[in-house]
Amino acid sequence: MKKKECGNKANKGDSQKEEILKRTLNMFSPDRNFTQNACVGRNTGIDSDVVYRDGFLQAVNVLMSAAASKEFTDLEGEKKYANFEILIYPICFCLRHHIELYLKHHIDYLKKSEEREGNEGNEGNEGNEGNEGNEGNEKNKKRKKTTHSLKKLLTELETLCNENRQLKDALIPIKDYVKEIDDIDPKGQTFRYRLDNDKGRLHLREHAVIGLANLATRFKELETKLEEFGFLVQYVVSDLNEGSAKTKEFSPEDMRQLAQALPPVSSWEDADFPAIKERLKKKFQVGSKALSEAIHLVRTRRELSHLIGIEIALPEVSEKLFEKVAQLKKNKRDYEFSVKELAALLTISEIGRENYLPSLYDGLLAHYQTVHQDPELAGTAPGLDIDYLHRQMNCGNGRFRNGLKLLGQPTLIQAFDRYFTTTRTPTQSEIEAARNQMQAQFDLVLFGTRSSKKKKISREKLHLR
Numbered sequence: 001m002k003k004k005e006c007g008n009k010a011n012k013g014d015s016q017k018e019e020i021l022k023r024t025l026n027m028f029s030p031d032r033n034f035t036q037n038a039c040v041g042r043n044t045g046i047d048s049d050v051v052y053r054d055g056f057l058q059a060v061n062v063l064m065s066a067a068a069s070k071e072f073t074d075l076e077g078e079k080k081y082a083n084f085e086i087l088i089y090p091i092c093f094c095l096r097h098h099i100e101l102y103l104k105h106h107i108d109y110l111k112k113s114e115e116r117e118g119n120e121g122n123e124g125n126e127g128n129e130g131n132e133g134n135e136g137n138e139k140n141k142k143r144k145k146t147t148h149s150l151k152k153l154l155t156e157l158e159t160l161c162n163e164n165r166q167l168k169d170a171l172i173p174i175k176d177y178v179k180e181i182d183d184i185d186p187k188g189q190t191f192r193y194r195l196d197n198d199k200g201r202l203h204l205r206e207h208a209v210i211g212l213a214n215l216a217t218r219f220k221e222l223e224t225k226l227e228e229f230g231f232l233v234q235y236v237v238s239d240l241n242e243g244s245a246k247t248k249e250f251s252p253e254d255m256r257q258l259a260q261a262l263p264p265v266s267s268w269e270d271a272d273f274p275a276i277k278e279r280l281k282k283k284f285q286v287g288s289k290a291l292s293e294a295i296h297l298v299r300t301r302r303e304l305s306h307l308i309g310i311e312i313a314l315p316e317v318s319e320k321l322f323e324k325v326a327q328l329k330k331n332k333r334d335y336e337f338s339v340k341e342l343a344a345l346l347t348i349s350e351i352g353r354e355n356y357l358p359s360l361y362d363g364l365l366a367h368y369q370t371v372h373q374d375p376e377l378a379g380t381a382p383g384l385d386i387d388y389l390h391r392q393m394n395c396g397n398g399r400f401r402n403g404l405k406l407l408g409q410p411t412l413i414q415a416f417d418r419y420f421t422t423t424r425t426p427t428q429s430e431i432e433a434a435r436n437q438m439q440a441q442f443d444l445v446l447f448g449t450r451s452s453k454k455k456k457i458s459r460e461k462l463h464l465r
Helices: 002-023 048-069 084-116 133-146 150-161 165-184 212-237 252-261 273-284 288-300 302-308 319-330 339-352 358-373 375-380 386-394 399-406 410-419 428-447 452-461
Strands: 071-073 079-081
Touching: 048 071, 048 084, 048 212, 084 150, 084 165, 084 212, 150 165, 165 212, 252 273, 252 288, 252 302, 273 288, 288 302, 302 358, 319 339, 319 386, 319 410, 339 358, 339 386, 339 399, 386 399, 399 410
Parallel strands: none
Antiparallel strands: 071 079
């Protein structure tokens, strides 16, 4: 009897679930066109923290662009007015939240590096910020929930950077920006709600206006400094597979400056090259042997060699591979891709997103192959799906192309441009055609006609120019 009751309850539960599913609008279900599907949750790749952080950053830039131009294109393709006086709230909220996520991300990264310090046998994983990825960050959830205060997070980050002079110095120019943001929005509520949740007081009582152009300029300054700090953290901490190019006398930043100061390798046989080397010895305060070691490293490291005209190829990637991926656009799925090819494409995309330094290419490539082939890690790197990679290569944000650029691959960039769409500036004729189309729509709505004669009279009566 009890078994029968249990069975009835189970059936009732299933029918309730079916009813719920029937009522669901499927707002967040996948699109039939896979290029329009946003990867979320465990399907974002390796590091979800970075995805969230960069998402709010891009939202700031998109909203600022719309606010500055005072127009945007809606989902039906129509141009509409963008009111910057109401967009200022989501702009500032996304800006602040991006900074909060940035600080928390680097606090966690530096803490993890301290935990790894002294450990052995972790080759190939040291520089991978997101190796513990979506679920490995569980242990940091308690700390993340404790505060939304940017000042407290900044203090915590300062403490972690105090042991390293480079990090400590790089954080100094960021502090004033962060403190000013925290002053206007200490709890993350100011630009979310009109009234304070705790006291019911009006937010922004001391601020009558916020200058959009000034805000954009200052945020761009801050973002540049944050980007520099983020790269420095990787330089100082990672050393993945002896990661960053450096010598005893040359830091990774010194190596980059040296590569930029050297002339193209084709001119090294010229008579004035010895004089250039003497100037470089004085600049970096090193001897001939130390400079020669550093120059040799510039020649042999992919992320530096392209600066002197040496292109070190990516053996896993070729124009033929680009052609195969491009065929997916035509629904020709009769091609097979090796794990190494897919891992290489994902690595380039992640470097192009600027989550990782170009010097980490070989280590990341090996890591992604291992993740894909290890059954225990099978769910942590869905980015090896070819549909996902095709979308990353074909979307107009230029991420994959940027990865090739950072890796010093001009030949592959030319091949990539032949097969995939990249963002370009519209021609003058295209701009004029779009303007005429908008004008025709305007006249049709306002005057109910496309007649040039009536349009001219009516516009004159309304003093439109």
